[in-house]
Amino acid sequence: MSSANAREGILATLRAGLAAAPLSVPAPPARPASLSVGPDAWALLAAVLEPLEVRLRLAATPAEAARHVADIARERGAASYARWADLPAAAEMDAALAGLTRLEPNPSGCCQALARADLGLTFAQAALMDSGSLVLVAGPQRPRSVSLLPPTHVCLVPRAGLVADVSALPELLRRHAAASGAFPQGLLPSCLNLITGPSSTADIELVLVRGVHGPGALDVVGLDWDLE
């Protein structure tokens, strides 16, 4: 039987099943109100990140943010880094990381190149206060592997990106679909990642280990100013 026949067969069986025994769905209860994002939003985010062993550092200016990133690179012993091309405060970051080798992703062997980087620097479109999840949207200037292959991932989070919880995700995705002129209208970005803490496993004897396939260290720098 070919795939096309399978399709017809499956759909016919499903239709017959529902016709024989209709399934009515009671209206669900209203979604509970989300956390409100107030002046204590950074503190809330820091508190959720802490048990994940993720430190949030706040920066009031691009220069301060760059200093934080340089501190993190030093603490983590990084000798090389890769970053998304269109970061906020990109020039300041490069200046602060001048002592490190910057690895450029190249389209033919992006993963191979980035696998050698010690630190990946990215930018979150949003952060979910409820769970401490960073929302990263990949794109032409923003390879997915920068937040995945290096042992340390540093993520910049803008003040305007603080949202309550995962219920904000649909709206965020749609905004991105519409805002990206390069994509056909309505098509979502090819990849959105929610990143919540470092890569982890407890597969051997249920002992938690950070950094199995992805980064073992995650650091967040909060950009506490209005990005345009």
Place this chain on the structure above:
Amino acid sequence: MRITLMIPCLVEDCLPEIGLAVVSVLERLGVGVDHPRVQTCCGQMAWKTGDVARARALALRSLELFAGPAPVVCPSGSCAKMLRTYPELFAPGTPDHARALDLAGRVFEFCEFVLSLPGAPDIGAEWNVRAALHRSCQMDGSDAPQRLLSAVRGLTLLEPERPERCCGFGGLFSLQFPAVSESLLEDKAHELLALDPEILVSAEPSCLMNISGYLARLGRPVRPLHAAQALDHGLDLGLQGALTGALTGGPTWR
């Protein structure tokens, strides 16, 4: 008020003292008890082995026996639950389905019923004793036994580490999967014994039989009592019991 008593087959033939304690407690609380004498099985066993046709036939008998309007009280969570399951055995819209729905709405597990009486949970029982409670998964999460027993003056209610965990009986399960059943029972027995209780209380006769049978084989007999027996004895010792006198005239567990 009068109720109709539904007596599980296990109680009828092996643990009749539980039934007597139920009658004694209810009558002392001012509830009249009628007991239709030709009860056999509510159909639970057939239902749980997948024999729906036989379960339905037995349900029809029960519908006759327990025709309304009096509340039906049963000293077993699982049998009470079976009676509440009857509507599933008949096609909606049929007279039998209507009768089953009517019955299901009138069925009470013994502890739930006592809890609904005026004055409950404190029914005037008193007993200085360390009681380990087995909640029984067949009670569907009801906390009626806990609430009644905690209100018995002097009674220390002890709950094992995993109070909701199954004792491994499961009816046919204990025969088809004997080693698994025994493993669960072993866990349960040890968690209960760790409480160092004087009596073991449950509102489910089959669990009680399962656990106490094992404790007896272990040589660690802890007196197994149905909640009704514990309350009956508590009433004997309490003020109200002394005033009104019991049907059973003494502890039924002797």
Place this chain on the structure above:
Amino acid sequence: MEINPRDFREQSEKACHDATLRAVLDHATRYFQAKRGAALETFADRETHFARARAARLAALSRLPELLEQLEQTATAAGTRVHWAADAAQAREIITGIAQDCGAKVVVKGKSMVTEEIALNPALEAAGMEVWETDLGEFIVQLAGEPPSHIIAPCIHKSRADVAALFRAKLGLLGLSGLDGLPGQENLSDAASIPELTLLARKALREKFLAADLGVTGVNIAVAETGSVILVENEGNIRMSTTCPPVHVAVMSLEKVAATLEDAADILRVLPRSATGQKMSSYVSVLTGPRRPNEQDGARETHLVILDNGRSEVLAEPILREALLCFRCGACLNSCPVYQTIGGHAYGSVYSGPIGALLSSLLLPAQDTRDLPFGCTLCGACKRTCPLGIDHPRLMLRLRERVCQSSGTGLAGAAHSFLALHPLFYRLAVGAARAVDPNLDLLPRLPGFPGLANFVDTRQPPELKKPFSAQLLRLRKKQARTKKPHTNKGDA
């Protein structure tokens, strides 16, 4: 590895006698329950979120055919090639075909029950490919040549020393070069720490990710309105499998669809908390089509395989189709006293525990699964645990009914029901038994119940006594004679 639930009874009885296994299971199931319990305690409006997740799943089932067609259309518009597989053989054929078309030599896999269900690995290996399970636990059981033992933790049955021994014996055979800078796996000691072992696996698998031609994963949620697949994980291996190799195949069992992004979000609110007690898993990927022009990584070619394998038939069954709501959080396994005692392998199928017994019974040949719905005490721990409100015991009973319809209850069941329907005979039978055997000494020899001997061996059976109804009658007569009616203050 021979996978068959036919031996469920025998295997579960055997598992009980394995003290090591029982200790491990006890530890693991308590660990997961404690983590989950702590997470749920602080989960505000928990029941409402559960109800919304259930509604999202129910909505998907109620419109399954339309949603799958919509998914096909939106995924195709995003550039994903959509395939339909009626059964496991077809799915294997489709995926092997894709692998051959892209000239795959090395295949990396993210953890997925559904690819296990269709026995994909042997098929790809038979086609000459190297296939790697990349989830750490799955990698370990793959090296050991065993099936996974738990939805969430495939190798909870292995100690660190077991893993060290396994790596020592097997990693050297893989032709890996990236192990320098680590204790060589040949002289890896049994005392190697868990982070050391994990690092070794990371290095070994990193090399495979970078060399892989094809990544294969399952699907946690497929979104009909956008054509996206959503993948949930903690290690990063699924992200690696979809980011590095040029081709990605996602395999979904057809019920995994959600109508909208909102429904998907409602599910994501609950799934990680129920599975591992995390507010969100480390990585959730929402993937829509292949990489776009000018993007530098991510698969260039994406496929979505929609697998039926018996599920579509279940949709006609009002009670049993509840099993299709399941999003595989694994919570019911940890809550089940039987699973806590026998573990996953005894079930003889990819799916174990309460939901596993149900799914296997629904998806596998009836003659192989007839014992599964009976390996359950109907205690309802699973039902109380399931965030989606699946009533597992009710489904077990429906499956028992099916088994019974095909083969009957046996002599003993029939005799009992006959007696129960005929009270006079019933009383006579019990009366006769009481006269002959009041202590039920003969019970073990009763035909029809081979387990009775064991039952009576471990538990003192109750005696047959003077029946309640007779005793009550006697007491009533005594009461009438003494004319002392029962009264209490309530009557006054």
